[in-house]
Amino acid sequence: MYGHRKNISDVRTPDRFSYPPSPSPSSYSTSSGKSTSGRSRVRGAARSVAGVFVACFTPPEEDTHHHSSSVYGGVSDTFSSTSDFSGASDSTDGRKRGTARGIYGTRNDSTHMKEPGSVKFTIAEIHYATKNFALALKVGQGGFGTVYKGQLQDGTLVAVKRAKKIMYDNSIGGEFQSEIQALSKVEHLNLVKCYGYLQHGEERIIVVEYVPNGTLREHLDCIKGDVLSFASRLDIAIDVAHAITYLHTYTDHPIIHRDIKSSNILLTEKLRAKVADFGFARLAADVESGQTHVSTQVKGTAGYLDPEYLRTYQLTEKSDVYSFGILLVELVTGRRPIEAKRELKERVTARWAMKKFTDGFAISVLDPKLEKSEANGLAIEKILELALQCVHSHRRNRPIMRRCAEVLWNIRKDYKELLD
Template identity: 60%
Template sequence: MSSWSSPYSSRTSRSGGLRTPERLPNYSSPSPFLQKSTSRRRNTVVKDAFTTFTGAFTKCFTPTSEPKTFKDLGDSDEFKAISDGSSRGGNMAGRRPSRRSFQTTGSNEQIMCTVEPGSVKFSLNEILKATKNFSSSLKIGQGGFGTVYKGQLTDGTFVAIKRAKKIIYDRQLGAEFENEVKTLSQIEHHNLVKCFGFLKHEDERIIVVEYVSNGNLREHLDCMHMEILSLASRLEIAIDVAHAITYLHTYTDHPIIHRDIKSSNILLTEKLRAKVADFGFARLAPDRNSSATHVSTQVKGTAGYLDPEYLMTYQLTDKSDVYSFGVLLVELMTGRRPIEAKKRKEERITAKWAMKKFMDGEALEVMDPNLEKNDANNFAMGKIFELALRCLGNNRRTRPNMQRCVEALWNLRKDYKEISSSIPQIREDEDDYNNNNNNKDYKA
């Protein structure tokens, strides 16, 4: 079921196609990557990685018994100390203090958070005015837990106002609401959706966040905005998302695991810069100074993006976000959703199908048909698939951390630009050659 806190993930499809799967309840040449390698050693290494990767899917959909360490969300505070037998470290030296502040006017009346001192403090009347009493004409998203409205503050700022459904406000939704508010209060990064404030008033649960006007990544991959995302744009989006996740894992006061990285949670600006949204399932990772390796918690996320190791063991780590990022990379290159129920059996799990094609030297067959096949694009897709294969490892210890993913994508961007810049020059040289020959023929 889709969380109410996803800003634009549930927009009505103009094409009437399938939606992104709902959440589960409670290089110098492209040839080495796109053709069969003659190197036995390389094949052995990659095949071993692929064997590990494919084993994940069988386990991913196998029912498991609940571990003894399982803790129900309603019985635990998502942002308390890690309850896996280790204590949180208290050393905060060298960490950037949070610039956001909380202000309370009553336990059951209004609770406000502000981005910085001097920011707008919202009242229920201001929310009603911004949304014209929650006018249906301003509705921009609908999820299982609530509705998202486009609003305008008194200073002219456009915002997204996320309102929970009153009739289903319960313990689980309350935990998600508190999770998102607490997470948003700790983060500040240009590739993350900004929080302006929230309102908790009687049975109203509202979060006010930055309005991102150009829809989400899934809509763009479906060409709902009447434009095709170029491979260069997709690469930049991947880098933006990698930056955002790296920030959450590494540069916040306490490491944060997003737990729901997916294309419908990636919002795009008019300039196609990506912003990661929806922190309803976010969870604090073990403290950096702690010896803990994971957090034992209930499985949450979206089918198709879920880390199979987390699904099997209930052990959540930052590598679970890395796995989801690997699925997202495949989605960017193929244009397909992670689960395509109407495809042939061997193609229904997109990542498994695409990685097998990649291993067989047939990666070009799975490239999004909207993308042009040229040397630069072919090279980039091969490199991205190579990174995706590592991210999709069945064992979390074999997956790279997000900082490594950023570095790999940076290097790819540099190589991609160099190859791309040479393509027009080659064509110009060919045109000049042809024109010269034609002129000689004409003079003769």
């Protein structure tokens, strides 16, 4: 009824596969009509889409272990290992650098600082803000440590991330430095703002913007607030796309987040999205010097990990694009990337959703808490079409994040027109 297609009889789900050539980003259909040639190529590419997700959940055997990480202390399964170094390859991922910041250079007002991450707090200021780390102000717990809600002397509400003292090893120290370095370079409406840090004696503390309305995952689970409308989910997807585009394109040196997931996306009271937790962030390869990727041990979260990165240890901005594709599926289905308690064919959410999409039943994967309307049916088809491109097994065939944002803008425009 909504976006129904002729069934594809030869769809199969092998353990390993290779995609046929992927349509270019310019072939996306963003109007209410359908693009026959674009859709046929997408169908062809999707016929064996499941294999990519099998690889995604099989981490490399060497030097890889689970690590808990979260934006405000929530626990999740993340792959983490040490020893990062730069490298080059024989292929090139093009990147277009820009100097005009536009919407990606939006600066947040702050009464406490002039530059992001520039303040070196004293322990006395931290004790004042958290009332000596009062248990009543504890808002989260995770692999990095404990997170407290605090208030600076000028009234600014903050989240104070205090590392566990027993975990001051090379890994935690590296994550602390990575987060400080990354946060000190960025400022954008859809990124959690960093106010400063403290590194004194045994204390490792990061002070960031306090975002009061919980994580996207909590909202999808209805732990926080009412059911997120389809329109709100589309707005959130666009906010996240803008944030990642800024990191990849408009910073002084491109930054790869490496842990894009729903529990790392905070929502304001007006449901604006802010990407958080830069503990795994890395500077991207220096294209001007001829590098095309960063060679590094794998870090990230099960379910969102780029299989090509898992296989080759070669990190590029396209690894964030892959994670974003998984996030898009999560937004429209409401399901987590891995649903261990479901029947086998539905356990890997993206594989299940893409199979339904290519069979012509995209509307059937819509979060059951949402209405199966014509507008929702047409929009979900286009979102899944974009998600399919983002999770392509080869990074060279994935769109850049700026293109993702453009496609989502057009989807939202068409969606609003159908509602009017």
